[in-house]
Amino acid sequence: MRWSESYIPTLKESPADAEVISHKLLVRAGMVRKLTSGIYVYLPLGLRALEKVSRIVREEMNAAGFQELLMPMVQPADLWKETGRWEFYGKELLRFRDRNEREYCLGPTHEEVITDLVRGEVKSYRQLPVRLYQIQTKFRDEIRPRFGLMRGREFVMKDAYSFDVDDAGADKSYQRMFEAYQRIFSRMGLRFRAVEADSGSIGGNFSHEFMVLADTGEDTVAACSACAYAANTERAEAVWKGTANTVSCASYVLMPTPGAHTVEEVATLLQVPATSVVKTMLYDVDGEAVAVLVRGDRAVNEIKLKNLMNATEVTLATPAQVEEWTEAPLGFAGPVGLNKVKRIYADLELQAGTDYVTGANAGDAHFIHVDLNRDAQISAYADMRLVMEGDVCPRCGAPLILPRGIEVGHVFKLGCKYSAAMKAHYVDEAGAEHPMVMGCYGIGVSRVVAAAIEQNNDANGALFPPAIAPFEAVVLVLDPKNADVMTKATAIYNMLSGMGVDVLLDDRDERPGVKFKDADLIGSPFQLVLGAKGLEKGIVECKDRRTGAKGTLPLEAFEEHLVQWMQQVREGWHI
RNA sequence: CGGGAUGUAGCGCAGCUUGGGAGCGCACUUGAAUGGGGUUCAAGGGGUCGAAGGUUCAAAUCCUUUCAUCCCGACCA
Numbered sequence: 207m208r209w210s211e212s213y214i215p216t217l218k219e220s221p222a223d224a225e226v227i228s229h230k231l232l233v234r235a236g237m238v239r240k241l242t243s244g245i246y247v248y249l250p251l252g253l254r255a256l257e258k259v260s261r262i263v264r265e266e267m268n269a270a271g272f273q274e275l276l277m278p279m280v281q282p283a284d285l286w287k288e289t290g291r292w293e294f295y296g297k298e299l300l301r302f303r304d305r306n307e308r309e310y311c312l313g314p315t316h317e318e319v320i321t322d323l324v325r326g327e328v329k330s331y332r333q334l335p336v337r338l339y340q341i342q343t344k345f346r347d348e349i350r351p352r353f354g355l356m357r358g359r360e361f362v363m364k365d366a367y368s369f370d371v372d373d374a375g376a377d378k379s380y381q382r383m384f385e386a387y388q389r390i391f392s393r394m395g396l397r398f399r400a401v402e403a404d405s406g407s408i409g410g411n412f413s414h415e416f417m418v419l420a421d422t423g424e425d426t427v428a429a430c431s432a433c434a435y436a437a438n439t440e441r442a443e444a445v446w447k448g449t450a451n452t453v454s455c456a457s458y459v460l461m462p463t464p465g466a467h468t469v470e471e472v473a474t475l476l477q478v479p480a481t482s483v484v485k486t487m488l489y490d491v492d493g494e495a496v497a498v499l500v501r502g503d504r505a506v507n508e509i510k511l512k513n514l515m516n517a518t519e520v521t522l523a524t525p526a527q528v529e530e531w532t533e534a535p536l537g538f539a540g541p542v543g544l545n546k547v548k549r550i551y552a553d554l555e556l557q558a559g560t561d562y563v564t565g566a567n568a569g570d571a572h573f574i575h576v577d578l579n580r581d582a583q584i585s586a587y588a589d590m591r592l593v594m595e596g597d598v599c600p601r602c603g604a605p606l607i608l609p610r611g612i613e614v615g616h617v618f619k620l621g622c623k624y625s626a627a628m629k630a631h632y633v634d635e636a637g638a639e640h641p642m643v644m645g646c647y648g649i650g651v652s653r654v655v656a657a658a659i660e661q662n663n664d665a666n667g668a669l670f671p672p673a674i675a676p677f678e679a680v681v682l683v684l685d686p687k688n689a690d691v692m693t694k695a696t697a698i699y700n701m702l703s704g705m706g707v708d709v710l711l712d713d714r715d716e717r718p719g720v721k722f723k724d725a726d727l728i729g730s731p732f733q734l735v736l737g738a739k740g741l742e743k744g745i746v747e748c749k750d751r752r753t754g755a756k757g758t759l760p761l762e763a764f765e766e767h768l769v770q771w772m773q774q775v776r777e778g779w780h781i
Numbered sequence: 782c783g784g785g786a787u788g789u790a791g792c793g794c795a796g797c798u799u800g801g802g803a804g805c806g807c808a809c810u811u812g813a814a815u816g817g818g819g820u821u822c823a824a825g826g827g828g829u830c831g832a833a834g835g836u837u838c839a840a841a842u843c844c845u846u847u848c849a850u851c852c853c854g855a856c857c858a
Contacts, residue, residue: 650858
């Protein structure tokens with residue numbers, strides 16, 4: 207492709223509405239343009255990156271025994287009513303009516319459609335497993351679209367579904383997919399981690415998220431510094447390392463703490479460490495008042511509370527609820543004498559402690575010397591907190607690290623949730639009917655492109671891994687009006703094309719500086735620079751975009767040197 | 782949905798407090814010089830000042846309404 211004939215509108219300045227680096231660079235590099243909130247046009251360069259990602263996904267899906275199909279974006283309401291999701295999915299589901307007042311939605315996901323499809327065709331265990339996928343545009347009317355392609359409303363997703371006769375079969379499908387995902391993100395040249403994720407009501411270890419590691423990621427990963435353990439922080443087990451606070455006192459004592467609402471204020475005022483303060487958080491769990499106690503320097507993990515109580519809805523109590531349940535102003539809740547709250551859960555870490563500071567359920571007052579076992583009605587001690595820096599791995603005890611990540615993939619064992627609701631049944635060898643056991647597996651294709659930039663960029667632009675760069679190589683022709691230079695550049699361009707390398711020939715009548723800047727911006731990993739000066743010396747300059755390392759390749763035995771250099775650059779990407 | 786902010790040329794912005802000429806930089810067009818890290822000079826083109834209504838002799842500027850976009854909190858690939 208010649209740059210002079212391409213539609214690559216690069217920008218010197220970032221658009222005012224772009225906040226994160228991937229969004230800024232995608233726009234500046236002429237890869238995307240916003241049409242409206244959360245909805246983007248993929249320009250030729252952006253589409254190329256999308257297709258590179260899609261191609262790798264396709265190859266690995268096919269290799270894993272999944273077959274591609276394409277389902278409609280518009281889906282009838284009836285199917286969603288069958289699974290109950292027409293009511294439960296919420297406002298993210300964009301609903302509308304046709305001219306006959308029939309109800310439809312734009313597909314945010316395709317469990318209903320695929321289950322409907324499969325139940326119509328598959329009747330026997332002999333036909334299972336069925337493993338299908340598609341790469342398609344999804345629409346989710348996100349509460350708050352933001353960060354460009356990272357959280358759009360319309361986005362490209364690969365979604366795959368498996369149908370098996372039993373759990374063992376479903377596990378096999380899951381395992382295949384898990385391995386395929388590992389290969390996919392490795393091939394893309396991204397640094398990532400597969401993390402255990404909360405699987406909600408389904409249970410078991412059958413949910414993993416694939417996180418591209420980047421400091422700007424929205425999610426936090428708890429990863430072991432030594433072994434393979436990694437989990438979403440929502441799920442990560444907090445290990446109880448023992449309790450320091452074990453000095454015993456005869457009874458608790460009321461202390462005035464005027465104006466001290468936060469743990470920090472209380473700790474400072476009473477001159478005790480935050481670890482000796484008990485934080486009492488009140489929650490509305492399916493309409494019931496529940497208190498959760500954690501050490502003052504910890505945070506409650508609401509997911510753990512939700513799972514512990516097998517609840518559907520957990521929300522932090524409103525100030526009004528807190529005041530009603532504690533009969534005190536906000537900021538002074540404590541477990542002692544908290545009679546209106548029937549369930550009080552305490553984190554494991556607090557179970558052996560005997561000398562705590564807690565709220566007194568009265569304005570401007572706290573208790574000191576509280577022994578929870580003696581003074582409060584604790585329903586149960588359980589792992590209730592979020593892991594933090596300094597925690598250790600629940601598997602091997604080595605320190606945990608908490609890198610940030612961007613969720614680009616999710617593998618999930620669905621069980622019979624949809625097959626049972628939609629009667630996707632098969633008949634086994636004995637003639638008995640069973641619901642199929644399902645799995646679903648997503649990759650945010652457009653998000654991968656953003657995540658790749660989020661992970662790999664510098665002050666001058668994107669640094670695309672070779673496997674997903676819109677163009678792997680750019681040949682910069684500094685003197686396009688010089689026939690000799692142009693001839694040589696074209697020959698090199700043809701050589702690269704012949705080697706199967708996606709190459710862009712910058713033959714524009716622009717100043718060299720413009721070409722250097724643009725080449726850096728679009729992030730092609732290989733840059734070759736041809737000018738009259740170099741040709742006189744019999745050399746072509748080369749630059750590794752990732753490291754910035756510049757070198758020269760002699761025109762003599764050029765191809766050999768080129769291949770060697772490109773190999774070096776590629777190896778740099780497989781860290 | 783709650784809290785905050787912004788809408789002025791394709792992009793980035795000033796002007797608004799204190800009403801009166803629509804401006805600046807980049808981009809674009811033409812000419813000249815220049816030609817290895819976003820080149821310089823000169824001359825141009827391009828705007829219903831988000832929209833509607835109001836106040837006023839006069840509104841980008843003040844008032845009301847409305848729409849859109851972005852940021853911070855509850856979702857998920």
